[in-house]
Amino acid sequence: MHALRLIPFVCLAFSLVLSAQDVAGIRRFKIGSLEVTAILDGEVKLKPELLKGIDAAGIKAMLGSEDPATTSVNAFLVRMGKHLVLVDAGGRPDTAPGSHLGHVVERLQAVGIDPGSIEAVLITHFHSDHIGGLLTADDKMAFPHAQLRMAQAEYDYWMDPALEAQASEQRKASLRAVKSALAPYQTAGLCRPFKPGEEPFPGVTAMPAPGHTPGHTVYVFGKGKDSLWAMGDIVHFEKVQFPRPEITVSFDTDSRQAAATRIDLWRRAAQQGAVLAGAHIAFPGMGHVVARGDGFEWKPLPQ
Numbered sequence: 001m002h003a004l005r006l007i008p009f010v011c012l013a014f015s016l017v018l019s020a021q022d023v024a025g026i027r028r029f030k031i032g033s034l035e036v037t038a039i040l041d042g043e044v045k046l047k048p049e050l051l052k053g054i055d056a057a058g059i060k061a062m063l064g065s066e067d068p069a070t071t072s073v074n075a076f077l078v079r080m081g082k083h084l085v086l087v088d089a090g091g092r093p094d095t096a097p098g099s100h101l102g103h104v105v106e107r108l109q110a111v112g113i114d115p116g117s118i119e120a121v122l123i124t125h126f127h128s129d130h131i132g133g134l135l136t137a138d139d140k141m142a143f144p145h146a147q148l149r150m151a152q153a154e155y156d157y158w159m160d161p162a163l164e165a166q167a168s169e170q171r172k173a174s175l176r177a178v179k180s181a182l183a184p185y186q187t188a189g190l191c192r193p194f195k196p197g198e199e200p201f202p203g204v205t206a207m208p209a210p211g212h213t214p215g216h217t218v219y220v221f222g223k224g225k226d227s228l229w230a231m232g233d234i235v236h237f238e239k240v241q242f243p244r245p246e247i248t249v250s251f252d253t254d255s256r257q258a259a260a261t262r263i264d265l266w267r268r269a270a271q272q273g274a275v276l277a278g279a280h281i282a283f284p285g286m287g288h289v290v291a292r293g294d295g296f297e298w299k300p301l302p303q
Helices: 002-022 056-063 104-110 128-134 152-159 161-165 169-187 255-272
Strands: 026-031 034-046 069-080 083-087 120-122 147-151 191-194 204-208 217-221 228-230 275-277 286-292 295-300
Touching (some): 034 104, 034 128, 069 228, 128 169, 152 169, 152 191, 161 169, 169 191, 255 286
Parallel strands (some): 083 120, 120 147
Antiparallel strands (some): 026 034, 034 069, 069 083, 204 217, 217 228, 275 286, 286 295
8 A cells, every 4th residue: 555655756756857858958867876967058169279289180170160169068966865066057147149158057947956955066167157157147146055165276276366467358357257256155154165185075076187277176976987077177179189188278277287187087087987077078968988099089878
């Protein structure tokens, strides 16, 4: 009798999982004990001329006629038992015509997840398409109960007054946007940079991955083949930077370090069989990397 009474509830739970897969911009995966929700915040266009270390003929051979190349902007929600942790927050919600970012919160709500239930937002780095979504369109905290965690090196770099003093006017505007995104969380005591070796959240390891920015961080959930590596901006052009990981982009803070970080990460992930989650890999942005000759190959997870 008790089993029969449970049937409607089991069916309801099952239908919720299925319906989540049917919501635009949402995909759910089970990785070991983790439930991972990939969220498409939107898309951006990247000009091939941003690539460094490859000539026009090489770009054409790898990208074909993709000019500009369209890339996803992804965020990832990880359920660890009873805990909800978000990696990156996407871009700033904007009602202006032609806006393509700012959909993380609405897509979470579409599958029944209250942003107020998220306990931590782990930031890979401070570029606008990763932190703009920390605020709602009316400048309120989008995740009002979440601890905001980022590497101390990333925080110190962007908060350094000397950086703004020597910046161009356009760069100064970007720096002010970073500070505005963090300000409400700082006021609420929720903005907490972490030191090297410190856990940003219980059960999560912060893996330093500098180069794209000084404090760029990969977040590791779980272990071995049942682990998820949320890797932020390790790659922007997947058709280029997997087979040729030495190729960089012009907006890397340190191109040489960015290439070295990527090559090392690909090698380790291939050896361990970890699941990777990339902010700028075609949605849902989750898969494995495998060694191929002198380079690597991306293998998306089946959907």
